[in-house]
Amino acid sequence: MAVMDQQRMVERLNDLIALDHDAVGAYEAAINRIEVEALRMSLREFQNDHLRHIQDLSRVVLGLGGTPRQKPDVKGFLLKGFTAITSMMGNEAALKAMQGNEKLTNRTYEQALKESWTEEVRTIIERNFRDEQRHLAFIENSLRMRSWEQPGAQV
Numbered sequence: 001m002a003v004m005d006q007q008r009m010v011e012r013l014n015d016l017i018a019l020d021h022d023a024v025g026a027y028e029a030a031i032n033r034i035e036v037e038a039l040r041m042s043l044r045e046f047q048n049d050h051l052r053h054i055q056d057l058s059r060v061v062l063g064l065g066g067t068p069r070q071k072p073d074v075k076g077f078l079l080k081g082f083t084a085i086t087s088m089m090g091n092e093a094a095l096k097a098m099q100g101n102e103k104l105t106n107r108t109y110e111q112a113l114k115e116s117w118t119e120e121v122r123t124i125i126e127r128n129f130r131d132e133q134r135h136l137a138f139i140e141n142s143l144r145m146r147s148w149e150q151p152g153a154q155v
């Protein structure tokens with residue numbers, strides 16, 4: 001299969017960048033809702049992964065002669081971010097919102113891998129997808145274990 005043309009590649013990469021921007025905002029909202037320090041630290045790491053995705057994908061877009069997407073406007077939000085993760089939410093509700101968000105980022109990265117990328121770009125997208133799988137697995141495990149209720153969690 002032929003590699004897709006550069007303009008299409010830029011567009012698809014910018015879609016991923018927009019989603020990663022959204023994820024950074026959604027994690028910020030969730031971190032502000034969660035009272036357990038250990039959980040907050042993990043979510044902060046995931047947020048940093050999304051920031052790295054933006055950097056890596058933006059570098060590729062620039063290399064293709066494109067313009068990397070900046071922060072999406074409010075209407076462009078795909079994920080449950082600042083608006084949906086409200087101050088009324090506790091640990092569980094905030095984690096559930098992030099579970100929904102991570103399902104969407106996982107689906108989106110999985111879909112993106114069906115496109116015919118150059119090897120170099122595919123390697124980056126695969127690495128990002130592995131991060132997404134790790135994020136979702138962690139959040140689902142936390143929800144299953146109700147990790148915020150474990151002894152010593154409220155530290």
Ligand SMILES: [Fe+2]
Binds near residue numbers: 046102105131132135
């Ligand atoms: Fe993620």
